Amino acid sequence: MYKYIFGPVPSRRLGMSLGVDMVPKKVCSLNCVYCEVGQTTLLTTQRNEYVPKREIIEELKDFFANHPDPDYITFSGYGEPTLNIALGEVIAYLKKEKPGVPVAVLTNGTLFSDPAVRQSLLQADLVLPSLDAATTEVFQKINRPSGMLDLEKYLEGLADFRKEFTGKIWLEVFILPGFNDSIPQLDGLKKAILKIHPDAVQLNTLDRPGTEPGLRSATRKELESIKDYWDIQGVEIISSSTTRKNTTAYREDIRDAILETINRRPCTLDDISRITGLHVNEINKYLDTLEETGDILTERQERGLFYIPANRNEK
């Protein structure tokens, strides 16, 4: 069992994707209300070698020696990967060892105002930053940022990165009804998108309740009308709750292990991760499918969001 890499995980956007986690749970510069990983416990903009580069590279070497190449290698996981100061070196290692495997980085983009952060990403093939707010008030409400962050600098950093990066940028915008879907917010987001000039804009929404109660997903119709209102090239709706596709690359044994765990007793995401030893990002992909097939349901309790078997009451 690896500590810092996980999967390959079937991903709707990237095929079979090997995940690399550069920070421990849960180090991030944001504490988004919708975060599926849970509350940020170290809210920081301080870059550090939170996870030792040497150990990550050892795990990657072992993986490559014993497995076929994945479709993608994706930096994602428990928090913000650009907070790890060694990110650029790990990407450089991958591009040297596995030049044929594309590298993607899922990031909140908040540190892009730092030229060293932008530099560390230049060898990646695809960068997927996120942007949910066009005003400081909404930024505070949705993303609950570190006090060191400033929305204007965040937007400028994203625009500067576009000028320097020759790979693809897919900007993810997470729509939370009641937070960032008013006309002034949508106008502000459109202005920011046009300035950042990404290759694609991916509209997402909640797949399941986030860290905070009282949030709801945007409906397919709402996302479609935002797309129409913006009228920008390259906007696509990626929310799995509204565009779920069959995932062909799927491990039945992992699905069964997760389902068995939930069948034994209701569990939070963290419980499932502790019991199965699987990474939460990997578990999340399978929970998506189990919810879609009607095998499990969610229930909010005091300790958080619990996954329960759909047939519990029939037992």
Ligand code: SF4
């Ligand atoms: S940026 Fe990503 S990891 Fe950090 S709190 Fe937001 S959703 Fe979670």
